[in-house]
Amino acid sequence: MKKRAGLSWLWFAIGIVYFFLPLVATFLFSLRGKKGVLSFVAYEHVFADPLFLKSFGFSLEMAILTVLVGLALIVPTAIWAHLKVPKARAVIEFFALLPFVIPPIILAFGLIRSYSSGPFSLVTSPVLLVAGYVIIAFPYIYRSVDAGLRAMDLRGLTEAAQSLGASWGTLLFRIVLPNLRTALLSAVFLTLAIVIGELTLAVLLAWPAFGPYMALMGRNLAYEPAALAILSFAMTWGAIALIQLLTRSGKDKEKGASLGSGAH
Amino acid sequence: MTAQHERKAAAPGSGRESAVSPGPHAASPRRDKRREGLAWLGLLPFFLFVFAFMILPAASIFTGSFQDAEGHFTFRNIVNLFKPNILGSYLITVKVSATTAALGGVLGFLIAYAISLGGLPKPLRSFMSTFSGVASNFAGVPLAFAFIATLGRMGFLTVFIKTFFGFDLYEHGFSLYGFWGLSLTYTYFQIPLMILIILPALDGMRKEWREASENLGASAFQYWVRVGIPVLLPSLLAAFILLFGNAFGAYATAYALTGGIIDLVPILIGAQIRGNVLHDANLGYALALGMVVIMTASIVLYTWLQKISSKWVKA
Amino acid sequence: MHKRLLFVLMIAAIMFTGCQKKAGVAGIPGGVTATTNMQALIDAAKKEGQLTVIALPHNWVNYGELIAGFQAKYGIKINELNPDGSSAEELEAIKANKDNKGPQAPDVIDVGLKFGPEAVASGLVTPYKVTTWDSIPDSVKDKDGYWYGDYYGALAFEVNTDIIKNVPRDWADLLKPEYKGKFALAGDPRISNQAFLTVLAASLANGGTVDNLTPGLEYFAKMNKAGNLVPLIAVTGTVASGETPITIEWDYNALANRDTLAGNPNVEVVIPATGVVAGVYIQAISAYAPHPNAARLWMEYLYSDEGQLLWLKGYGHPARFNDMASRGVIPADLAAKLPPSSAYANAVFPTLEQQTAAGKAVAENWDKIVGANIQKK
Numbered sequence: 001m002k003k004r005a006g007l008s009w010l011w012f013a014i015g016i017v018y019f020f021l022p023l024v025a026t027f028l029f030s031l032r033g034k035k036g037v038l039s040f041v042a043y044e045h046v047f048a049d050p051l052f053l054k055s056f057g058f059s060l061e062m063a064i065l066t067v068l069v070g071l072a073l074i075v076p077t078a079i080w081a082h083l084k085v086p087k088a089r090a091v092i093e094f095f096a097l098l099p100f101v102i103p104p105i106i107l108a109f110g111l112i113r114s115y116s117s118g119p120f121s122l123v124t125s126p127v128l129l130v131a132g133y134v135i136i137a138f139p140y141i142y143r144s145v146d147a148g149l150r151a152m153d154l155r156g157l158t159e160a161a162q163s164l165g166a167s168w169g170t171l172l173f174r175i176v177l178p179n180l181r182t183a184l185l186s187a188v189f190l191t192l193a194i195v196i197g198e199l200t201l202a203v204l205l206a207w208p209a210f211g212p213y214m215a216l217m218g219r220n221l222a223y224e225p226a227a228l229a230i231l232s233f234a235m236t237w238g239a240i241a242l243i244q245l246l247t248r249s250g251k252d253k254e255k256g257a258s259l260g261s262g263a264h
Numbered sequence: 265m266t267a268q269h270e271r272k273a274a275a276p277g278s279g280r281e282s283a284v285s286p287g288p289h290a291a292s293p294r295r296d297k298r299r300e301g302l303a304w305l306g307l308l309p310f311f312l313f314v315f316a317f318m319i320l321p322a323a324s325i326f327t328g329s330f331q332d333a334e335g336h337f338t339f340r341n342i343v344n345l346f347k348p349n350i351l352g353s354y355l356i357t358v359k360v361s362a363t364t365a366a367l368g369g370v371l372g373f374l375i376a377y378a379i380s381l382g383g384l385p386k387p388l389r390s391f392m393s394t395f396s397g398v399a400s401n402f403a404g405v406p407l408a409f410a411f412i413a414t415l416g417r418m419g420f421l422t423v424f425i426k427t428f429f430g431f432d433l434y435e436h437g438f439s440l441y442g443f444w445g446l447s448l449t450y451t452y453f454q455i456p457l458m459i460l461i462i463l464p465a466l467d468g469m470r471k472e473w474r475e476a477s478e479n480l481g482a483s484a485f486q487y488w489v490r491v492g493i494p495v496l497l498p499s500l501l502a503a504f505i506l507l508f509g510n511a512f513g514a515y516a517t518a519y520a521l522t523g524g525i526i527d528l529v530p531i532l533i534g535a536q537i538r539g540n541v542l543h544d545a546n547l548g549y550a551l552a553l554g555m556v557v558i559m560t561a562s563i564v565l566y567t568w569l570q571k572i573s574s575k576w577v578k579a
Numbered sequence: 580m581h582k583r584l585l586f587v588l589m590i591a592a593i594m595f596t597g598c599q600k601k602a603g604v605a606g607i608p609g610g611v612t613a614t615t616n617m618q619a620l621i622d623a624a625k626k627e628g629q630l631t632v633i634a635l636p637h638n639w640v641n642y643g644e645l646i647a648g649f650q651a652k653y654g655i656k657i658n659e660l661n662p663d664g665s666s667a668e669e670l671e672a673i674k675a676n677k678d679n680k681g682p683q684a685p686d687v688i689d690v691g692l693k694f695g696p697e698a699v700a701s702g703l704v705t706p707y708k709v710t711t712w713d714s715i716p717d718s719v720k721d722k723d724g725y726w727y728g729d730y731y732g733a734l735a736f737e738v739n740t741d742i743i744k745n746v747p748r749d750w751a752d753l754l755k756p757e758y759k760g761k762f763a764l765a766g767d768p769r770i771s772n773q774a775f776l777t778v779l780a781a782s783l784a785n786g787g788t789v790d791n792l793t794p795g796l797e798y799f800a801k802m803n804k805a806g807n808l809v810p811l812i813a814v815t816g817t818v819a820s821g822e823t824p825i826t827i828e829w830d831y832n833a834l835a836n837r838d839t840l841a842g843n844p845n846v847e848v849v850i851p852a853t854g855v856v857a858g859v860y861i862q863a864i865s866a867y868a869p870h871p872n873a874a875r876l877w878m879e880y881l882y883s884d885e886g887q888l889l890w891l892k893g894y895g896h897p898a899r900f901n902d903m904a905s906r907g908v909i910p911a912d913l914a915a916k917l918p919p920s921s922a923y924a925n926a927v928f929p930t931l932e933q934q935t936a937a938g939k940a941v942a943e944n945w946d947k948i949v950g951a952n953i954q955k956k
Contacts, residue, residue: 022410022452024420034843095318098559100509107322109321109325112675112679116676150498151465180464189393189394189400192397197402197403203663216636216662218816222840416811523810527946539665540666
């Protein structure tokens with residue numbers, strides 16, 4: 001046991017070093033806004049720009065919508081497929097990998113072409129953007145939920161619960177979902193990060209999102225983009241940590257039935 | 265619940281399981297078929313959404329691969345895909361994607377293991393998992409610039425090593441602006457993605473199994489070969505293909521870091537669709553179609569591997 | 580029988596009214612030549628309420644002030660798309676939004692010279708001759724009014740002088756060993772206008788002609804071999820950080836960067852002694868513009884003395900420069916801020932055909948001649 005912990009510390013340390021060195025380098029560069037001294041003037045410039053918080057807020061809003069729509073669409077589908085139509089999983093997995101090879105520029109042009117006129121004119125509504133984001137995030141959401149479902153004995157739990165007289169609602173909300181907590185959180189985190197940083201779809205569909213804002217800043221400024229990168233990293237991390245915190249306190253209250261899975 | 269039962273349940277769909285429902289099973293095949301048909305209906309919202317917002321839009325653009333700039337039908341774009349420099353691009357894109365999927369997969373697995381089953385304090389796990397959430401999408405220009413600022417010629421680490429150890433990385437052949445530099449950069453978002461994807465699977469590994477195997481005298485190695493890896497294999501394969509796809513479609517990071525010197529297919533697509541010099545959008549669409557084909561082939565390979573691995577698990 | 584006739588008549592009526600809508604815009608006489616009734620144009624534009632522009636970064640020849648100025652003068656809101664976009668993306672945006680009258684469809688475009696004929700051939704632009712049409716030089720406009728030159732600049736060295744003490748003055752200097760690992764192009768020559776014209780300029784400086792780019796490619800192969808060429812795309816950040824302290828950009832961009840960095844670090848902009856290539860950008864109105872009158876008003880604004888001087892303020896030479904200079908309307912202090920006109924004495928303006936052919940040559944041969952070694956790593 002002890003030996004394992006030692007090795008674990010090693011891998012953890014390697015991970016920390018690898019992840020933080022580039023961030024430290026970026027941070028140090030962002031402090032060079034004023035010649036010769038370390039100063040936060042680049043950060044001041046960023047905060048002084050009203051577009052910064054506005055675009056971040058917009059992207060955060062879109063991210064939350066994408067999470068809600070994405071989870072509502074994919075979680076029931078994945079559970080249904082696992083339980084009722086296992087053959088469908090191969091088909092869903094195929095579709096779940098397609099968004100990687102459809103370049104966002106093609107998806108954007110396609111969405112515009114299909115929904116810019118006629119009975120389904122959606123171009124002026126953020127619905128199209130959220131739909132596009134759900135498609136982009138869907139491989140990650142599905143993969144997380146799928147991993148979670150594989151790791152739990154869905155069939156056994158379902159059988160046991162139903163033989164005890166549980167309804168579908170109880171089954172879903174008090175048994176399956178609590179056991180999927182890790183997977184769901186992963187899906188939420190991934191989606192949030194993807195949408196907040198997304199660039200191409202937002203640009204081509206003409207929405208004032210954070211990704212285009214960052215790209216614009218990066219065009220001709222030197223130190224502000226580095227400050228922006230650090231800030232966006234910190235703020236996204238904050239949003240994610242907040243979600244982690246909120247779900248934790250919620251979960252502690254509810255002792256959902258977890259039939260001997262002991263996974264946490 | 266025995267370990268064996270767990271493994272069976274965790275194995276990917278072999279198609280033999282029938283729908284779970286209380287009550288007697290229908291004896292007639294027709295009722296089964298109808299039940300199955302109705303079951304597929306439950307997936308309708310999903311398929312409708314995917315069709316409406318992915319298949320239809322993408323198809324309307326992909327038809328452009330079979331057209332020329334004036335809209336006439338042609339196979340020229342597809343034929344052009346077989347030019348040696350374009351085939352070379354596909355090859356190197358696959359290479360980069362597979363390499364970083366492997367690197368990210370292995371390192372991500374080790375770190376995920378460390379924070380879940382490795383005996384580290386709990387808070388480190390939430391730290392690493394929330395961090396991974398952000399880092400998994402830290403890509404594109406900011407990531408490229410972060411690595412330039414670290415390992416570029418004037419990078420913080422390069423200068424540090426030169427000053428304190430007198431060793432000039434670039435004089436000795438290292439360069440961030442090449443295959444390995446790019447792979448190193450890609451791995452930055454591959455590792456966190458792996459961590460997030462494999463954590464639920466690791467959570468599903470029961471401590472009891474490890475304890476039981478230790479009680480029976482098995483070494484750590486034997487545990488992993490006989491129990492650990494087989495159970496995790498489906499999830500590992502699934503994670504690998506996800507990481508592969510993630511790198512396969514990446515564009516912004518590569519462009520910012522290598523200035524297009526390394527000819528990845530997404531960069532070629534960008535060059536045709538947005539580039540000012542060549543600008544043959546239809547060739548760009550054909551290139552993208554080629555990527556879909558390769559991805560489909562990878563998925564077929566992956567599905568086959570899943571089938572084989574599930575047989576191994578059952579054995 | 581009657582029902583069918585009615586149906587056909589109905590369809591015909593709908594189509595007829597649809598056609599009517601496209602043909603003339605309310606009250607403005609003639610689509611091609613400039614309106615003599617500016618007030619009517621202004622009113623029609625104001626009624627449309629919005630103008631959608633694309634790929635106009637604020638510090639690219641001072642578009643920021645032009646956009647603000649237009650909005651202030653006419654009270655018409657400007658919707659800015661994709662500031663980072665390339666010329667090709669602008670054309671693709673028009674194509675993709677043909678049926679879309681929403682905010683994603685651009686009204687006007689500002690693209691590189693060689694995209695003019697392409698846009699015309701693909702039916703993407705509609706002709707319009709501004710009031711000041713005659714003072715735009717013939718060599719930079721389409722005779723039917725489909726597109727017209729707006730500003731030009733020459734390729735210049737942008738040097739971070741905090742790191743580079745000995746500033747290079749010409750192409751041959753860049754090959755010297757003191758600049759090892761110090762130079763990068765500001766784009767991928769197979770993708771970016773600026774970058775492939777850089778290869779053209781290098782070619783001219785080394786004995787090539789506009790039609791023969793091999794000396795240019797060989798120059799960069801030499802530079803790559805010497806280790807002077809960093810295979811990275813130079814941006815303001817990498818120039819400032821010293822990763823790519825020397826790059827080559829349009830003079831107006833380099834000068835704007837110098838101003839933005841404001842001494843942190845110091846930047847010097849040098850027009851090379853030989854091999855000076857100038858590039859023209861052109862304006863055009865989209866054939867599918869959702870706000871055609873606002874688009875025309877924007878053109879009138881850009882080509883008025885006021886608009887042209889704002890471009891000059893952004894270090895770009897406006898198309899009507901000679902006309903305005905001869906009339907004495909250029910303020911002396913503004914003229915002084917530009918690089919001396921002697922530097923432009925030998926500037927070569929590659930024609931459309933030359934640019935297209937040169938672009939192809941670079942795109943096809945860049946990998947073979949220059950990139951060959953780098954890919955191995």
